[in-house]
Amino acid sequence: MSTTHKQINFLRGWPSPGLLPTHLLSSACQRVLANQDEYTEMQEYGSCHGLTRLRKGLANWIGPHYGVTPDPERICITGGASQNLVCILQCFSDVNYTRAVWVVAPCYHLGCGIFEDSGFAGRLHAVPEDDEGIDLPIFDRKLQEFEKQDKEKRDQKVMHPADIVYNEYRKLYRHLIYTVPTCSNPSGLTMSLGRREGLVKLARKYDALIISDDVYDLLQWPLAAPVTQDRQAELRLPRLCDIDLSMGLSDDDPHGFGHAVSNASFSKLSGPSVRTGWAEASPVFISGLARTASTRSGGAPSQLCAAMLAEVVENGQLQRFVDETVRPTLQRRHRLMMDAIHTYLLPLGARTRVSSLNGYEIFGGYFVWLELGSESSTKFIADVLKTEENIIVGHGNLFVVHGDERSAIFDNSIRLSFSWEAEQDIEDGIRRIGQLISRMNRNREHYLQLASTSNMS
Ligand SMILES: Cc1ncc(COP(=O)(O)O)c(C=O)c1O
Incomplete structure (x- = not known):
């Protein structure tokens, strides 16, 4: 038919x-390109951590939102969540060392391909959810079972020298966990606080890095009441990286890389075309991420867009x-x-x-x-x-x-x-x-x- x-x-x-905030970007762009002292810098290569103005602006916006101390050293500018997922994998995983990728299911359907392109095809495992998020006892059992079965294979594998697995710039994690804990794509579900805390504990127990796609965190609202700037606590649940920070250093991580990174994006705030985002994690992790070789060759991505966004973040318009x-x-x-x-x-x-x-x-x-x-x-x-x-x-x-x-x-x-x-x-x-x-x-x-x-x- x-x-x-x-x-x-x-x-x-x-x-x-x-x-799409077209008018805001348009005037921000004009302001950035009006002053030669400023625009020359914006049109050249930039620093690996990304534009300091934007990192500070984000720290001052996001820090109070989550109730954490604003700290630009915990933030670097990225080319958006998808691009930065690749950088995270390049710096903190290795197909010969990292054993498995655990993906909360149902999952963001374009995420799997990024792990597969990075050499993890066939090593993705589904982690089931219930109404509160990841079912932690099931996940714990899966990890335990996996470790048991993997041990023999692992003993036969050529391992990296210890100083490549862990040094002041790099930590290779044994497991990766990929989740969209807030207003998930596709399920719409937000992981409860209890599950968030339990998940970070599990990540620490199994030497896992949680890659938390936090692209919808700022886009929440009450079902019936009018939307206001002041958000009640349930609209500002701590991110997994905040919970990890609050737990302090884990024993086997003296440099303090931590076990969770927040992979955030401007795509749903100012439109996807800017291809700009930010990552937040421990300062050591962020320095390591900023040292991704492709970032060192030219500096953080999206330099000009970052300058426009710095304008509208700093002045509160965004x-x-x-x-x-x-x-x-x-x-x-x-x-x-x-x-x-x-x-x-x-x-x-x-x-x-x-x-x-x-x-x-x-x-x-x-x-x-x-x-x-x-x-x-x-x-x-x-x-x-x-x-x-x-x-x-x-x-x-x-x-x-x-x-x-x-x-x-x-x-x-x-x-x-x-x-x-x-x-x-x-x-x-x-x-x-x-x-x-x-x-x-x-x-x-x-x-x-x-x-x-x-x-x-
Ligand atoms: C969960 C999730 N992660 C990442 C992205 C893409 O983010 P970006 O445009 O920053 O690459 C999307 C876009 O739909 C998404 O839903």
């Missing part, structure tokens, strides 16, 4: 044009834009989507998470994760939605951990982005998804036949 419906894309996790435009817009979009889900999908048996953080009335990020409760796989439903309704959704198994698909399967779920489509199309899109599911229920035989004969399975 062909369709003349307008296309609605619920897969695209981009900010809609109204979420914080205001986030509080007065981005968060209220996302709150409204999320509410539109949830109201439509209640009207059109829950009566058909779908289920969804109302709050990001169990026990609190808050949400954040870009995504709603929905269990459809249908007898067909969501891959099939997504294919039929595209053909019959011209609606694009992310089917659940897009978000499995590559190479460990069987450990956590999501063929009953879909991810819906509420950040991209025009607000007036959100309800229409959800209504059309409901229509299709009702049609599938009414014409069960037809669709079962279609599923068995087409490659839409």
